[in-house]
Amino acid sequence: MDIKLKEIDKDTLKVGDVVGVARDVSCGWSSSFRHQRIYSAKVTRITPKRTKFFTDKFGEHDKRETFYEPDSNAVKENHLAMLFDGFQRGVYELNEFKRKEGLGIISDSDLLIVAEHMKAIMEIMEKYKE
DSSP: OOOOOOOOOGGOOOOOOOEEEEOOOOSSOOBSSSSSSSEEEEEEEOTTTTSEETTTTEEEEEETTTTTOOOOOOOOOHHHHHHHHHHHHHHHHHHHHHHOOGGGGGGHHHHHHHHHHHHHHHHHHTOOOO
């Protein structure tokens, strides 16, 4: 899915404007997911030479920071990043559960449900094995 985010020209920014601030979603050592989390933040201060911008959520931003319009594309980008983050956390929790408690403690009634979900996940994963 190709999502184009609209960058905001910093020369037109005013105090009180709401901007989208992008942050990477980590997916391993020194690597990040292809979609970014987009956080809404309000501009609280701009230096006279426009070299620094301040927002209520993140504090100081330098002139290299890119701000985005918080539109429907930013919502889609954020949604995909959050879905990946949830998937990644789920994989981690499954590994921790397997390591600490062991998969053998799952009840028979829950095993029916878990097996169906795992089958669906494995069918999807098969597409990416090569």
